[in-house]
Amino acid sequence: MIYRETGQFKANYQDDQALFPIAQDRYVVLAVLLVTFAIVPLLLNQYWLNAILLPFLIYALAALGLNILTGYCGQLSLGTGAFMAVGAFSVFKLMTVIPELGFIPLVILSGLITAAVGTLFGLPSLRIKGFYLAVATLAAQFFLIWLFNKVGWFFNYNATGMITSPPMTLFGVIITGPSADPVAKYYLVAGFVAVFALFAKNIARGRIGRNWMAIRDMDIAAELIGVRPLIAKLSAFAVSSFYIGMAGALYFAVWLGSAEPTEAFDINQSFLVLFMIIIGGLGSVLGSFLGAAFMVMMPILLKNIMVDGLGTDAALAAHIEIITVGVLIIGFLIVEPHGLARLWRIAKEKMRLWPFPH
Amino acid sequence: MKTRSLTKTIVAALMAIPLFCGAVSAYELTIPSFDYRTGPYAPNGIPFANGYGDYLLMLNQRDGGINGTKLKLTPCETAYNTKRGVECYENVKNEGDSGAIAIQPLSTGITYQLIPKSSVDRIPIFSMGYGRTSAANGKIFPWVFNFPATYWSQATVFVQYIAEKEGGMDKLKGKKIALVYHNSAYGKEPIRTLESAAKKFGFEFMALPVDHPGQEQKATWLQIRKERPDWVMMWGWGVMNQVAIKEAASIRYPMDHFIGVWWSGSENDVLPAGDGADGYLSGAFHQPGDNFPAHDDIKKHVYDKGMGLGDRDRIGEVLYNRGLVAAMWTSEAIRKAMEIHGTNKVKGVHVRDGFEALDVDEARLTELGLPGFTIPVKITCENHEGPGKVALQQWDAKAKKWSLVSSFYDPLRDITGPLIAEDSAQYAKENSVVPRICN
Numbered sequence: 001m002i003y004r005e006t007g008q009f010k011a012n013y014q015d016d017q018a019l020f021p022i023a024q025d026r027y028v029v030l031a032v033l034l035v036t037f038a039i040v041p042l043l044l045n046q047y048w049l050n051a052i053l054l055p056f057l058i059y060a061l062a063a064l065g066l067n068i069l070t071g072y073c074g075q076l077s078l079g080t081g082a083f084m085a086v087g088a089f090s091v092f093k094l095m096t097v098i099p100e101l102g103f104i105p106l107v108i109l110s111g112l113i114t115a116a117v118g119t120l121f122g123l124p125s126l127r128i129k130g131f132y133l134a135v136a137t138l139a140a141q142f143f144l145i146w147l148f149n150k151v152g153w154f155f156n157y158n159a160t161g162m163i164t165s166p167p168m169t170l171f172g173v174i175i176t177g178p179s180a181d182p183v184a185k186y187y188l189v190a191g192f193v194a195v196f197a198l199f200a201k202n203i204a205r206g207r208i209g210r211n212w213m214a215i216r217d218m219d220i221a222a223e224l225i226g227v228r229p230l231i232a233k234l235s236a237f238a239v240s241s242f243y244i245g246m247a248g249a250l251y252f253a254v255w256l257g258s259a260e261p262t263e264a265f266d267i268n269q270s271f272l273v274l275f276m277i278i279i280g281g282l283g284s285v286l287g288s289f290l291g292a293a294f295m296v297m298m299p300i301l302l303k304n305i306m307v308d309g310l311g312t313d314a315a316l317a318a319h320i321e322i323i324t325v326g327v328l329i330i331g332f333l334i335v336e337p338h339g340l341a342r343l344w345r346i347a348k349e350k351m352r353l354w355p356f357p358h
Numbered sequence: 359m360k361t362r363s364l365t366k367t368i369v370a371a372l373m374a375i376p377l378f379c380g381a382v383s384a385y386e387l388t389i390p391s392f393d394y395r396t397g398p399y400a401p402n403g404i405p406f407a408n409g410y411g412d413y414l415l416m417l418n419q420r421d422g423g424i425n426g427t428k429l430k431l432t433p434c435e436t437a438y439n440t441k442r443g444v445e446c447y448e449n450v451k452n453e454g455d456s457g458a459i460a461i462q463p464l465s466t467g468i469t470y471q472l473i474p475k476s477s478v479d480r481i482p483i484f485s486m487g488y489g490r491t492s493a494a495n496g497k498i499f500p501w502v503f504n505f506p507a508t509y510w511s512q513a514t515v516f517v518q519y520i521a522e523k524e525g526g527m528d529k530l531k532g533k534k535i536a537l538v539y540h541n542s543a544y545g546k547e548p549i550r551t552l553e554s555a556a557k558k559f560g561f562e563f564m565a566l567p568v569d570h571p572g573q574e575q576k577a578t579w580l581q582i583r584k585e586r587p588d589w590v591m592m593w594g595w596g597v598m599n600q601v602a603i604k605e606a607a608s609i610r611y612p613m614d615h616f617i618g619v620w621w622s623g624s625e626n627d628v629l630p631a632g633d634g635a636d637g638y639l640s641g642a643f644h645q646p647g648d649n650f651p652a653h654d655d656i657k658k659h660v661y662d663k664g665m666g667l668g669d670r671d672r673i674g675e676v677l678y679n680r681g682l683v684a685a686m687w688t689s690e691a692i693r694k695a696m697e698i699h700g701t702n703k704v705k706g707v708h709v710r711d712g713f714e715a716l717d718v719d720e721a722r723l724t725e726l727g728l729p730g731f732t733i734p735v736k737i738t739c740e741n742h743e744g745p746g747k748v749a750l751q752q753w754d755a756k757a758k759k760w761s762l763v764s765s766f767y768d769p770l771r772d773i774t775g776p777l778i779a780e781d782s783a784q785y786a787k788e789n790s791v792v793p794r795i796c797n
Contacts, residue, residue: 051448055441149541159550159781160490160543162470166788177789178474256444258470260543262570263440300445303435315395318435322396 003351019201036190041183049182054255056296057189058247063276063288064193064200065243070274071283072204073236074216075125079118079137081269082144083241085261086114087248089154092163095176095253096156103168103175107192107249114245115238117144122237126230129219141267148261164258176253185254192250196243201285203239212236213283244273279332281341290340299325385703386430387423387692388454389414392446392464398571399438399596401626402677406464407433408668409681412656415667417689419659424692427702430454436468438596443468451479459709460484460688466544469502474789476501481706482713484691486684487512487620487643491547491774492781494743496714497793499782503713505687505744506643506735509619510777511769513548513591515641515748516617517555518767520589531560536587538578538594538602541567545593548619552591554773572598579605592618599627607634614639617750623760624676628753636755639763641748644683644732646760648674651727652682676751676760683732690726691716714739733766739796746771 003024010016020026044053062084069075090110094101101109121140125133148154155163167177173184203209211232214222223229252259259265272295280291299321306317336343350357391410394403414429423429432453434446443465451458461476461483463469469489476483483502485493491510493502507515520535521527537552539545549565556563564587566578572594579602582590590611594602599622606616614637618627623640653673661670672678695704695712704712718726719734735744747766754761786793 047448047452051445160466160470160546162543164470164474164788167790178478256441256471257474259440260467260470262541263467266570304449307434314393314433314435318396318437 003348005352019198019205033194036194037187041186046182049186050255052297052300053186054189055251056292057186057193058251058255059273059276059296060289060292061189061193061196061250062244062247062273063280063292064197064285065240065245065247066273067277067280067282067284067288068200068204068212068243069236069240071277071281071287072209072216073212073233073240075122075233075236076130076134077137077240078134078267078270078274079121079140079144080244080273081265081267082141083114083118083244084248084251084269085144085148085265086117086241087111087245088252088259088265089148089163089261090114090245091249091253092165093154093156095166095168099166099168103170103188103253107246107253110249111242111246114248115242118241118244119234119238122234122241125233125237138267141270145261145265148265160260162258162260163252165253168253176257178257180254189250189254192246196246197285197289200243204283204285208232208235216283275329277339279329279339281339284339284341286344287339287341290344294328294340298328384428385455386428387456387459387704388430388432388450389688390446390450390453390458390461391431391433392436392443392462392468393433394436394438394464396435397437397439397596398573401600402596402621402624403438403464404668405624405626405672405675405677406681406684408666408672409678409683410462410685411667411681412660412673412678413652413682413685414689415660415665416652416656419663419665420655424689425696425702427696429689432458436465438465438467440465440467440471444471447472447475451481456703456705457481459692459704459706460713462486462684462688463489466490466547467542470543473499473502479706480710482691482710484684484688484713486680486687488544490785492778492785494741494778495782496738496740496742497782497796498786498791499742500714500794501710503737503742505716505737505742506733507746507748507769508743508774508778509547509593510551510774511743511746512619512641512748513551514555514770514773515750515767516591517552517559518770519617519639519750519764521559524588527559533561533589534564534585534587535561535589535591536564536566536582536585538566538568538575538582538590538592540572540594540598541569544595548591548593550777551773554777555770558773568594568598568602571596573601575601575605578602579609579611582606582611583609588615590616592616592622594618594622594627599624600630603628603631603635603638606638607631613637614752617641620680620748623751623753625758625760626675626677628755629758633755635753638753639750640753640760642676642751642760642762643748643766644679645730645762646674646676646679646751650729650731652686652731655727656682679731683728686726686728687716687718687735690718690722713737714742739794746774 005022008023066080069077087110090113091106094106124136155161165176167174174180175184175188211227214227215232276291276295279294281287302321302324306312307314393407411431414431418429432450436443436446458481466489469485472483485504489504491508493499493504494508521530552563568575592602616638618640620641628635628638660666691712692709694715695708696702698711699708714737716737733745733747737744746769749762749766750764751760752763
């Protein structure tokens with residue numbers, strides 16, 4: 001088979017510790033990047049870019065963020081929607097106050113603001129664990145959304161409480177607002193996701209990531225071998241919120257264009273991202289992408305196949321879609337409780353041993 | 359990777375579908391219908407979608423479309439969810455030969471999303487009596503139409519009705535008026551208007567939010583019981599309406615002092631409260647009932663052929679008629695667009711001109727089989743709200759019928775005018791829109 005590492009000798013530590021030690025993995029990643037940046041924008045129309053790939057990439061970034069916290073560090077969080085809202089409202093305020101800074105720094109800055117807020121709400125994690133922590137983050141969800149809905153300063157005293165992203169340009173191309181070019185938006189978001197996915201992959205396999213995993217697997221043992229829970233847990237909250245904040249900023253400014261806090265960032269948002277990482281695979285970068293793809297694309301795909309392809313009635317299709325997605329989630333969790341990423345890993349193992357499985 | 363190749367296969371398959379289906383066909387006008395037959399807003403979404411679709415199907419069956427050009431009704435399920443609405447819009451905007459020719463989003467949230475997109479994609483939005491109120495200013499929002507009246511006009515009409523019942527505008531002083539509203543962009547719409555009306559007429563105004571979806575309102579109504587406002591207005595939608603009316607009945611709030619917006623006044627909203635809902639009021643801009651010639655045509659040409667979208671005995675419900683009137687105005691705008699541009703192959707950009715030249719008077723309504731059904735509407739370049747007139751209807755729980763109980767009031771334009779100017783100017787500034795010149 002093609003996927004075999006025989007003959008790939010690693011002569012030094014650098015090779016051994018490479019991000020993708022197996023050559024085929026490197027080729028696959030490079031090929032995916034090539035497809036993402038060179039082929040997809042040429043191949044797909046506006047509908048695919050705007051309505052399917054943008055939300056997929058943005059949710060993948062949010063899922064990456066939650067995966068850092070829940071998958072790698074083992075801290076269950078139900079506040080994802082609220083942290084996305086922090087990112088969205090930060091970028092909105094920044095875009096209206098200091099637009100001259102440029103869009104990319106503003107998104108990163110709103111990620112940092114979210115990181116600060118996330119760290120604050122992560123403080124209880126030092127004392128409470130598991131489901132009880134989930135309840136504490138749930139408080140963040142309700143409190144922050146209430147705050148953004150109540151205090152006029154956050155939405156510039158707009159009569160309806162909606163925030164609308166003003167048009168901004170990057171290298172002379174409009175990337176936010178209604179006249180933004182879909183291809184430019186796609187490149188921007190794909191760039192963000194690619195860079196930060198690589199960053200996440202790196203951080204997860206290094207010292208910090210290992211600290212997180214030690215805390216996740218058994219926090220008392222981790223403490224005994226010298227991992228400091230305060231720093232490990234809070235850094236997980238900070239990094240995770242940083243990602244989720246950036247995802248929220250892109251979600252609002254690039255994809256939706258305008259948003260109201262109660263609908264765009266409600267508790268369903270938190271559950272959606274949580275389902276993504278559970279289905280995709282906890283503690284896996286690839287899993288975040290697979291989960292986001294599953295949860296974002298599956299409903300749209302089902303709808304398009306049924307309504308446009310088979311000519312099903314729209315309402316009936318919507319009901320079938322709800323049922324199918326639910327059944328698929330349960331089915332996947334029974335067949336593979338460790339998520340889609342685990343399936344991929346098994347497939348990889350099989351391919352390496354083929355044709356002599358024993 | 360695996361999923362990607364799978365996706366690509368499906369992409370290819372989906373892209374191939376139109377090749378098989380749409381090879382030969384006459385020019386059709388794509389009219390999207392943003393339905394919600396699922397979720398907490400379905401009780402209200404279903405009758406509207408049925409009325410909207412049935413009328414257009416009737417035109418197809420009876421007249422072969424508009425001036426012989428068939429209409430293609432394209433439903434898309436939004437579940438009243440903004441994100442799904444945007445997906446529907448992206449999906450439908452280039453559908454068919456004509457592309458989407460007019461969008462009826464049926465959700466204030468979705469309308470807000472689509473307003474900036476509409477001018478880029480050149481598709482008119484007809485947010486009939488909902489959506490962004492300041493879109494009434496056609497100089498800044500050339501692509502959006504919200505006739506026959508806006509939420510702000512409606513709020514001032516309610517204030518006038520209350521004043522009339524209390525015995526004059528000066529009697530409003532010291533009265534307490536509460537607003538129970540859906541805590542979203544939709545529900546917040548009337549707040550500014552009511553605040554400035556409160557300042558002008560000296561009544562006390564209190565705003566009580568109800569969070570989506572509105573099933574839990576005990577605290578809200580407890581507060582109303584405690585504060586005892588003289589009048590309660592409601593900006594609700596979906597399941598929130600039923601719950602509010604039931605709660606009001608359970609605290610024995612006088613129903614004839616409880617006024618809902620026109621989205622809070624259909625059969626679905628009052629029936630669950632039973633006799634308790636008797637006397638409940640709501641805004642309206644058209645008649646309820648199925649005793650118009652157009653309804654007979656729908657029964658004859660659509661339901662007798664088994665093509666009806668809903669149940670035959672629910673034709674003529676308030677929201678069914680709301681959908682019907684929306685379809686009527688849309689089809690009239692298309693007719694007008696064909697007349698202006700001298701072609702039957704119109705697109706969204708032409709239909710916008712049709713909306714702007716729309717003039718449906720009583721004589722035309724009679725021709726359409728809807729005599730006295732609604733108010734005459736005339737749209738101009740600067741005024742996209744049209745007449746702005748609103749009447750009130752009342753529920754009779756014994757007869758299980760709505761009926762109009764007031765004449766059509768004119769809105770207090772001295773209150774809404776400056777607010778519309780201010781809000782649309784802010785939009786123009788934020789989005790760098792240059793107001794166009796109307797002559």
